[in-house]
Amino acid sequence: xxxxxxxxxxxxxxxxxxxxxxxxxxxxxxxxxxxxxxxxxxxxxxxxxxxxxxxxxxxxxxxxxxxxxxxxxxxxxxxxxxxxxxxxxxxxxxxxxxxxxxxxxxxxxxxxxxxxxxxxxxxxxxxxxxxxxxxxxxxxxxxxxxxxxxxxxxxxxxxxxxxxxxxxxxxxxxxxxxxxxxxxxxxxxxxxxxxxxxxxxxxxxxxxxxxxxxxxxxxxxxxxxxxxxxxxxxxxxxxxxxxxxxxxxxxxxxxxxxxxxxxxxxxxxxxxxxxxxxxxxxxxxxxxxxxxxxxxxxxxxxxxxxxxxxxxxxxxxxxxxxxxxxxxxxxxxxxxxxxxxxxxxxxxxxxxxxxxxxxxxxxxxxxxxxxxxxxxxxxxxxxxxxxxxxxxxxxxxxxxxxxxxxxxxxxxxxxxxxxxxxx
Numbered sequence: 001x002x003x004x005x006x007x008x009x010x011x012x013x014x015x016x017x018x019x020x021x022x023x024x025x026x027x028x029x030x031x032x033x034x035x036x037x038x039x040x041x042x043x044x045x046x047x048x049x050x051x052x053x054x055x056x057x058x059x060x061x062x063x064x065x066x067x068x069x070x071x072x073x074x075x076x077x078x079x080x081x082x083x084x085x086x087x088x089x090x091x092x093x094x095x096x097x098x099x100x101x102x103x104x105x106x107x108x109x110x111x112x113x114x115x116x117x118x119x120x121x122x123x124x125x126x127x128x129x130x131x132x133x134x135x136x137x138x139x140x141x142x143x144x145x146x147x148x149x150x151x152x153x154x155x156x157x158x159x160x161x162x163x164x165x166x167x168x169x170x171x172x173x174x175x176x177x178x179x180x181x182x183x184x185x186x187x188x189x190x191x192x193x194x195x196x197x198x199x200x201x202x203x204x205x206x207x208x209x210x211x212x213x214x215x216x217x218x219x220x221x222x223x224x225x226x227x228x229x230x231x232x233x234x235x236x237x238x239x240x241x242x243x244x245x246x247x248x249x250x251x252x253x254x255x256x257x258x259x260x261x262x263x264x265x266x267x268x269x270x271x272x273x274x275x276x277x278x279x280x281x282x283x284x285x286x287x288x289x290x291x292x293x294x295x296x297x298x299x300x301x302x303x304x305x306x307x308x309x310x311x312x313x314x315x316x317x318x319x320x321x322x323x324x325x326x327x328x329x330x331x332x333x334x335x336x337x338x339x340x341x342x343x344x345x346x347x348x349x350x351x352x353x354x355x356x357x358x359x360x361x362x363x364x365x366x367x368x369x370x371x372x373x374x375x376x377x378x379x380x381x382x383x384x385x386x387x388x389x390x391x392x393x394x395x396x397x398x399x400x401x402x403x404x405x406x407x408x409x410x411x412x413x414x415x416x417x418x419x420x421x422x423x
Contacts, residue, residue, distance in 0.1 A: 004032045006067040007374030007381065010341065014367055020321035021341055021372075025067065027334035032069055036098040038079065040072040043331045045095055051103045052076050053095040054119040055182060056332050058126035059299065062339030065133045068376040073130060074138070080123055081148035089178075090156035091115045092148070114176045116184075117160060117168045118195045118266075120152035121202035125270065128205035135352035135378050140212055149206050153222065157199075166228070167191055167199060172251045181248065182262040189248035189256060193237065194266030200229040201270040212353055233272055244285050245278070259289040261296055268303045275307075283307050294320070294327045298336035305344030310362035313344055342375055346384050350377050356402035356409060359393065361386045361422065392419045 006029055010021035031043040044052035044060050057080075061073045079100065083092040087110040094115050095103035106114035127149075131139035139145055160168030160178060169190045170180035181192025203226035211219035239246045239257055245267065247260030265286050273279045283303070291297045298320060304313035317340055319325055320333050327333075342348050347360035357377060363370065369387025373396065380398030384391065393403050393410075394417040401412050406423035 004029050004034070004069075006069075006376075008067055008338070008372065008376075009374055010370065010372045012367070012370040013387075014370075016318055017341075017367070017370065020318055020337060023321055024063075024334040024337035024341075027329065028063060028067060028331070028338055031331045031334075032064075032067075032072060033098070034072075038096065038098050038100040039075045040069075041076050041098060042069060042072050042335075044076070044335075045103070045331070047329055047331065049095075049097075049103065049105065051095050051097045051105075053103075053106075054080055054092075054123055055116065058119075058122040059302075060332055060335035060339070061126050061130055062133070062343055063335030063337070064339075065130065065377070066338050066342045066375055070130065070134050070136070070376065073126075074136065077123060077127055077130070078142075078144055081144045084120075084148050084151050084156075085110070086155075088113070089159045090151050091120070091178075094119065112177065114179075116179045116182055117170065118182055118192070118198035120148075120156050121195075121198035124149055124152060124202040125198070125205045128209055131209075132352050133350045133377060140209055149209070153202060153206055166225070167196055169249075181260075182266065183260055187248070187256065187260075188251070189263075190251050190253070191249040193233075193245060193247050193260070193263035194270075196229055196233055196237075197267040197270040197272040200226050200233070200272045203229065204271070208353070230272060230274070233267065234274070234278070238278065243281050245273070245282060259285065261292060262299070264289075265291075265296075265299055265303050268306060269299060271306070279307060283309060287312065294325060294330050295332055297325075298330075298332045301336065301340035301344055305340060305362055308362070310344075311364045313340065313362065314364035314367070317341065317345070342372065345370065346372060346386060348375065348377065348384065352378060356404050357382075357393075359384065359391050359403060359405045359420070359422075361391065386422075389422050390419055391422055392417060 008025055012018050034040045041052055044056035057076050064073045079096050080092045093102040095106045097103050127139045162169055170178050180189050180195050182194050203222045207219045207223035237246050242257055246255035246257055247263040248256040250256050267273050300316040301313045317337055320337050347362055349358040371385040373383035375382050380401050381396045383394040383396055391405050395401055395412040395414050403410050405420040408420055410418045412418050
């Protein structure tokens with residue numbers, strides 16, 4: 001596997017952060033390749049399996065974008081999109097090898113394969129996020145993507161929704177085909193909290209895509225479906241006695257009330273829980289109960305940055321990079337670290353739909369300053385320095401960009417820099 005390079009570098013008042021970013025960038029790039037039959041790709045599954053799976057790619061895509069691997073992500077997403085089929089009940093291949101084939105560890109035939117039901121929805125949400133980062137209108141216009149979106153949000157939902165409530169579900173006895181959560185254990189729920197969260201995110205993403213395509217009626221329809229799921233989750237899934245959202249619906253129709261890993265943190269990750277007391281309780285629940293493996297740990301910085309828990313997010317970032325952390329070589333770890341350094345710590349939020357980049361950093365207590373350069377975003381390469389209540393943005397390469405911090409919007413030409421006071 002050929003090793004690629006990236007101009008991304010980080011300097012900071014914290015040597016620990018510098019070491020973490022250096023390790024993560026080197027590790028992530030070691031998993032990227034361009035010379036295989038599948039086309040440009042990066043390993044996004046168990047190491048040495050030489051494959052990429054849907055959940056991992058969706059989560060790793062932000063870190064990949066920072067490192068300039070957007071074309072790799074797009075190629076992999078197109079492979080997933082192109083393999084959706086009626087014979088697989090509108091699933092695609094959960095995991096694809098470097099040769100462009102379904103991974104034999106997960107796939108035997110169209111009647112026998114591994115599949116987690118949140119996956120189609122996760123990919124749709126990822127595609128929209130990749131558009132916002134890159135401005136690549138193929139995510140809005142390519143017929144392969146559009147076919148995948150429409151089949152997933154219609155045929156896929158109808159096929160897997162056996163009780164008519166508009167939410168896919170798992171039926172006991174179906175085995176590995178159509179697992180109703182990203183939690184992979186013997187509980188086999190009918191619906192996991194992460195499934196309804198991913199479906200909500202997909203509806204919201206496709207509503208935005210439709211609006212950008214000028215399809216306002218379609219946008220309103222899917223926006224309405226997203227709001228319906230949000231209300232169902234908020235009103236029906238909340239367990240007042242336990243002061244937490246229920247984790248899953250079991251096969252007998254009862255709620256599973258115990259803490260259930262991704263079924264509890266994914267609703268925050270996907271934005272299903274509106275800010276407020278319930279979300280604060282959900283975050284504290286995650287802090288108390290934690291995670292069971294490094295894949296789950298790699299999601300905690302996302303969750304904490306989304307909820308303004310900057311110290312907890314920073315602690316999780318450094319833990320992911322610690323040499324003592326078991327299985328830190330899992331590809332999702334290094335990509336998550338790079339993605340969260342830029343989107344969370346530095347607060348970079350590209351909004352291609354609105355034509356600017358938003359900056360809202362979340363430096364933890366005790367971190368004086370941080371500077372990252374070589375960040376790939378939109379059609380540009382930028383550097384950002386945060387410290388003393390200021391953000392300095394340099395347009396290292398590319399056309400003029402618009403950058404917003406608080407209510408101030410500045411245009412920065414190629415080779416120029418601008419300093420902005422943070423709110």
